[in-house]
Amino acid sequence: MKILAICGSPRKGNTEFMLNKVLESAGDVEKELILLRNLNIKPCTGCDICYNEGKPCPIEDDMEQLYEKLLKADIIVFGSPNYFKNVSGLMKNFIDRTNAIVEPPRLKDKKAAIVCVGGQDLGNIKFCENVLKEFIDDHQMILVGSVIAKAESPEEIKKSTAIIDELEKLGKKLMK
């Protein structure tokens, strides 16, 4: 059993903390946190060689190793800060590059979860959550749960015991 968490924040802040809490709560299984900000992932060029011809993505960068990790994982947790009612650019860039494994859907039936955080009200943050929900749906993954939270400064989420409780519950639920 392997859990992969993908962090779309460009800073060490709330999203990373939330993902780590979910991983910690999942117990004694193989786990890995991927910080997209530390990887060289170029934007999709729209060549469509992957989608139309079923060939691997021709771009040579860190996405090559990430495809392997995604395919090997049993559970994937996607985390993004809310940026303008959307995921961060780092996360969107990553999402676009998964076009290479969506047809046929190579992540199909893997379990998935979401964490999203933003400085505004939860209604605003739900736009970001929804982008990730649709992404998970496009890949035909199974959404197990989602935690969305309000926090602005990078350390803020650590003070929210209610959110920490939700994150711990999500980690445990993923293992059921």
Ligand SMILES: Cc1cc2nc3c(=O)[nH]c(=O)nc-3n(C[C@H](O)[C@H](O)[C@H](O)COP(=O)(O)O)c2cc1C
């Ligand atoms: C470029 C940018 C755009 C943002 N847009 C929004 C927004 O539209 N709605 C919102 O709720 N928060 C917005 N925020 C606030 C972040 O979502 C918030 O600070 C969050 O805690 C960042 O998570 P992180 O610490 O994991 O990076 C924005 C922040 C930045 C830097």
